[in-house]
Amino acid sequence: MITLDYSDNRPIFQQVVEKLQIYILKGILPPDYKLPSVRSLAAELSVNPNTIQKAYSELEREGFLYTVKGKGAFVRFDDSLLDVRKSEIAEHIADLVMEAADLKIAKDDLFTEVEEILKKGKGKEI
Amino acid sequence: MITLDYSDNRPIFQQVVEKLQIYILKGILPPDYKLPSVRSLAAELSVNPNTIQKAYSELEREGFLYTVKGKGAFVRFDDSLLDVRKSEIAEHIADLVMEAADLKIAKDDLFTEVEEILKKGKGKEI
C-alpha cells in the first residue's frame, strides 16, 4: 500500500500523510473506507505506532479522514479537498511563473520546456 | 540588503541562500562583487555566524560564489546558472501539471486559475 523512501529527507510521518492524501484525492481509497489500524500500518511499514499516529492526526486535522475511538479511522472524502488542492497547485504554478518573469525568462521559452518535459513522460513514481 | 522572516518555517540559512541566489541571478549583485564578510552579515542580521557560514558554503557548492582565502567571498555569475534555474522551474511546473492531470483536473481549468492569480498581481515579497 505504502512504501517509504528512507533516502528522502522528509520525515516518515509526512511521507505517509502525502501518500494517503493522494490515494484519497484520487479515490483509490473511497469515502468511509476503513484505513488500516495505527498498529497494523506501523507493523507493515516497520515503523513505530506513534509515527503513524502522528500522520493520522495530521490527516484528520486536514479533513482527509475521521476517527472513531475504539473503531478506527475512516476516509472522509469531500470534493472540496480536491478544489483546495487545485488552488494550491495553481498558486504554486503562478509563483513559479512570476519568479521566471522576474528573472527575465520569456514565458514562451519556459512553457516550451515544460511541454518537452511532459512529452518525455517523466513520471515520478508515487 | 536582506530581511529575515522569522514567521517563515524554513531555517534561517536557507532564507539567506535564497535571497542571495535571487540577487545574483537578477544581477543586483554583479559578477565578482565582494559579498559582506560572514561576521559582518551575521552582525547585520543579528544571527549566528555559523548560520551565514552555512549559507555561503551552500552558495559556493551551487556555483553562485567563490571564496578566496583571506580575501572573502565573491559573486560568480554565470549565464548557465540562469539556465539551470529555468530548467528547475520548468520541471517543477511539469510535475504540478502532471499531478493535476492525475487528479482529473482539467488543464484549461487549472491555467484559468493560474491566470487569475497572476492578474491579481499577488506579489509575494522576495
Add this chain to the structure above:
Amino acid sequence: MITLDYSDNRPIFQQVVEKLQIYILKGILPPDYKLPSVRSLAAELSVNPNTIQKAYSELEREGFLYTVKGKGAFVRFDDSLLDVRKSEIAEHIADLVMEAADLKIAKDDLFTEVEEILKKGKGKEI
C-alpha cells in the same frame, strides 16, 4: 430516534447519553416510559452493546432513568433534573462571561454578537 454523528469527535456512548438526556428533559420520553433494551438499541444504531450499556449506566447515575432487573430501563423524570440543568447552563454562561471580562472584551460587545448569532437562527441540530 437517535442518529449518531461519526464525524463528531466525542465518544459514541456520550452522544447517546446527550440525546437521551434531551429527550427526557423535553418530555419527549415521558416519565416511566420504557426505553428500548440495550441490545435492540445497539442493533438499531449498529453499535456495540457495551456502548449502550455504558450510556444507560451513566444516565442512571445522573438520575435520568432507573432500571428494573429483568424488566428494562425506564425514564425517571423529575423536575429537579431541569433545575439542575438550568443551573449548569447558567454556571457555564457565567464562566464564559468572566473569561471575556478577563480578556477585556466589553460585555455589551459580546452580547451584541450573541444576539446576532441567535437572530441568524443558527440551529445546531440536536
Add this chain to the structure above:
Amino acid sequence: MITLDYSDNRPIFQQVVEKLQIYILKGILPPDYKLPSVRSLAAELSVNPNTIQKAYSELEREGFLYTVKGKGAFVRFDDSLLDVRKSEIAEHIADLVMEAADLKIAKDDLFTEVEEILKKGKGKEI
C-alpha cells in the same frame, strides 16, 4: 508559571496549551517574548519533553506562537486571536441560550441566575 492538574481528565499537553493561550491572549506573555524551551518547561513540570513539544506544535498551528529552529519558540500575538476567541465565546453562549429556550427555561430566569453567580465572584483559579 504553569501548574498542572492531574485530577483533570484532560490530557497534559492540552492543559499546557490552554494555559499558554490565556497568558498570550491576556498579554501576560508579550509579543515576541521567548517562551521557555521545550526541555526546560518539561523539566519544570516534571513531564516528558514530547508532551511539551506537542503543546507547542498545537499552539504554533493555531497561530499563538512561532518557532525558529535552533533558537526557540516566540509569542506571536495577533489581535485577530482575540477576535476569534470572542466569537467562540459568543457562539458558545448562544448555543447554551438556545438549549435553555428549547427546555422552556425563561431567558430572564436564566440570566438572573447568571448574574447571581457572577456576583458571588465565583472565581475559577487559572
Add this chain to the structure above:
DNA sequence: GTGGTCTAGACCACA
C-alpha cells in the same frame, strides 16, 4: 481491538 496519551531516551539539523 482501536485510537490517544505519555515516558524515557536517542539522534538530527540548525544556531
Add this chain to the structure above:
DNA sequence: GTGGTCTAGACCACA
C-alpha cells in the same frame, strides 16, 4: 542549546 522526529514500550478509555 533548541526544536523536530523517532523508537520501544506502556496504560487508558472506548467499542
